[in-house]
Amino acid sequence: MAEHLDSNYCQRCGQALEQREFEGKPRPTCPSCGFIVFLDPKVAVVVLVSDGDRLLFVQRGAEPQIGKWCFPGGYVDRGEQVEAAARREVREETGLEVEITGLIGVYSLPSNPVIVIAYSGEARSGELIPGTDAEDAGWFEEDELPELAFPHNVKIIEDWEACC
Known part of the structure; x- marks a missing residue:
């Protein structure tokens, strides 16, 4: 076998x-x-949602990296359009409806069979309420970020600052 x-x-x-x-x-x-x-590999999406100098993060309620913070995101379902998956994940994890405003980049690690597609976005409606798979959700100033769950989160912020 x-x-x-x-x-x-x-x-x-x-x-x-x-x-x-x-x-x-x-x-x-x-x-x-x-x-x-x-x-x-699996395809995942994240959305860097900004509001002025504030960025939206969710506190992970499940492993890996439970308790640490990351951008709203998750896996793309089979047959789902990638941008639709990005909007769905933000809605499920934060209660917010977002407009996708741009593509930040595509990220992968040789040790992890996941391709992460990162978008920028802006909240358009809804009330910030953490979803069932999140411990918390909140806005953070760029100079006071919480403990981030994944190393690529820092790279995504850097790329967003350079491009968007």
Whole structure:
């Protein structure tokens, strides 16, 4: 049986998968039909919502990094448009409706199979209320940020200041 797989069996014929080298990398491969599995990264979105000199953050209510702060965001659902996912995540985590005002950047780490797409946005309506997966939500001055959950949060702020 192949190790470190999302699935141990071929989705085409049901045969147990094996690790075989393909294009210089070990890949889960079906020894029966030859189907090669490419383990795709997840796509996530975050929104840097600004209000003057204040930035919106949510305090994480779940691991990883429970209790630390990050931008509202989460995974894009299959079939969902990326900007729609960004607006949905802000609404779910903060109660606010936002207008996406720009693309800040796209981020990834070799150690984590997630692609993070960061947008800038502005709150248009709603009441700031933390969602069920957040301990808290709040506005912070740029020079008084809370303890951030992820290293790429700092890079996103730097890129936002440079571009938007």
